[in-house]
Amino acid sequence: MRDLPLQDLRIVVTRPEKQAGSFKELLVNRGAVPISVPVIKIEPVVYVPGLDRALKELDRYSWIIFTSVNGVETIKHYFDQTGGSFSNLEACRVAAIGPATADALQALGVEAEFVPEEYVGEGLGAGLDVNPGERVLLPRARGSRPALPRMLTERGALVDEFGVYQAVAANWDEGARREIEAGVDALTFTSPSTVRNFIKGGRKIGLDPFRLPGDPIVACIGPITAGAASEAGSPVTVVAGEYTVPGLVDALCDHFQKVEDSA
Numbered sequence: 001m002r003d004l005p006l007q008d009l010r011i012v013v014t015r016p017e018k019q020a021g022s023f024k025e026l027l028v029n030r031g032a033v034p035i036s037v038p039v040i041k042i043e044p045v046v047y048v049p050g051l052d053r054a055l056k057e058l059d060r061y062s063w064i065i066f067t068s069v070n071g072v073e074t075i076k077h078y079f080d081q082t083g084g085s086f087s088n089l090e091a092c093r094v095a096a097i098g099p100a101t102a103d104a105l106q107a108l109g110v111e112a113e114f115v116p117e118e119y120v121g122e123g124l125g126a127g128l129d130v131n132p133g134e135r136v137l138l139p140r141a142r143g144s145r146p147a148l149p150r151m152l153t154e155r156g157a158l159v160d161e162f163g164v165y166q167a168v169a170a171n172w173d174e175g176a177r178r179e180i181e182a183g184v185d186a187l188t189f190t191s192p193s194t195v196r197n198f199i200k201g202g203r204k205i206g207l208d209p210f211r212l213p214g215d216p217i218v219a220c221i222g223p224i225t226a227g228a229a230s231e232a233g234s235p236v237t238v239v240a241g242e243y244t245v246p247g248l249v250d251a252l253c254d255h256f257q258k259v260e261d262s263a
Contacts, residue, residue: 004030006252070165094110167193180212223239
């Protein structure tokens with residue numbers, strides 16, 4: 001019997017290294033051995049036409065929506081480069097896709113007025129208090145799913161969407177490969193881009209992402225990420241009930257506890 005719910009289980013964390021710290025800490029606290037395989041890195045888009053004007057004229061917008069911590073950090077980067085400040089956001093209402101994004105805003109002195117009950121774009125699109133003709137500013141990842149702006153547009157909002165950052169593939173180092181080849185118990189994914197780039201990166205160095213040593217399960221932070229994994233041909237065993245990193249760790253604990261109980 002394990003002393004801790006994830007005792008000695010080797011769990012792969014595919015998040016960017018800068019964002020993986022709290023995830024790995026939660027895993028360690030539950031007894032796991034986190035294996036860091038950052039498959040993406042987040043980079044701001046250098047030139048985004050129209051963004052400077054939008055950030056200087058926030059009083060034109062009823063809402064600004066942040067769909068990730070990365071979006072918050074990227075806008076902070078733009079403000080730092082241009083002499084702007086998050087205090088400018090007082091000119092409009094602020095929405096966040098989930099508690100982690102809301103916490104990132106709060107750390108910068110901004111309170112998110114709306115956080116949906118379901119932490120996905122559809123939750124924002126359905127629940128945001130927006131009227132026809134009102135303008136919404138949406139700075140987010142380049143190439144994001146179209147569901148959110150489409151839903152808002154269908155409700156009559158005028159959406160100004162800007163791709164302000166992008167997830168680019170990160171090369172695996174030799175240490176990561178050795179850790180995978182030593183056998184792992186679970187692969188964790190927190191976005192569709194981590195799924196795609198784990199598969200691409202694994203194949204690039206000669207690993208079959210669907211037949212890895214240890215026969216690891218696949219665990220996803222939410223249904224959008226799980227859908228990306230399924231579409232790529234990977235069976236998904238665990239999907240977090242709450243679409244957050246702590247929710248994903250809890251779901252892993254529940255799964256492996258059930259496995260142990262049934263053994």
